[in-house]
Amino acid sequence: MTERAGHTVAVEVASLETAVTAARISAETETPLLLVSSPDAAAQGGCLWFLEILRQANAEVPAARLAMALDCGDAAGFALEALDCGITGVIYRGEDPVRTKLGQLAELHGASFLTERPRTLFLDEQPDPEAACRAWIKMESP
Incomplete structure (x- = not known):
């Protein structure tokens, strides 16, 4: 099963500072945001790093409406590790049949599973970053 970001606005973040900026703007504008890692970030920073960014952003801005998607590239092992450590959204661009099996596993974990990166800023x-995020929300919102 493949899910897309849908009408949720997606922003790419690589630091706690920009994640908190996005969280503040999410809360102020009452816009749900999908925080997307950089391409192949699972191989670079690991899943716990990205999970901690989301945790701290939510702690600083409890009213934010944030979801996450960790980009695992085509590395099935990183996607599996992400699901096991509690990441609630995985981007995996590998081939079938592994993609199908990971999608089923993501569903069991209650995680979103994307097979391509959503459009992000x-x-x-x-x-x-604050002004850019506000403008992006206006442009991307339905």
């Missing part, structure tokens, strides 16, 4: 590259 990379907040860490923006000179003014």
Whole structure:
């Protein structure tokens, strides 16, 4: 089973600072945001790093409506590890039959499973992440 980000606005974050910025704007605008890791971030930072970013952003801004998607590239082992450590959204671009089996496992874990990266704005590259996030929400919201 494959899910897409749908109408949730997706932003790419690579630091706690930009995740907290996104959380503040999510709360202020009452917009659910999908925090997406950088491409192949599971191989670089691991799942616990990304889980901790979400935990701290939620702790700083409890009113934020945040979900997460850790990009595991085509590495099935990283996708499995992400699901096992509690990541609630996985991006996996590998081939079948592994993709189908991981999708079924994600469903059992209650996690979203994406087979492609959603359209995102990379907040860490923006000179003014707050203004960029606000503009992105306006542009991406239905």
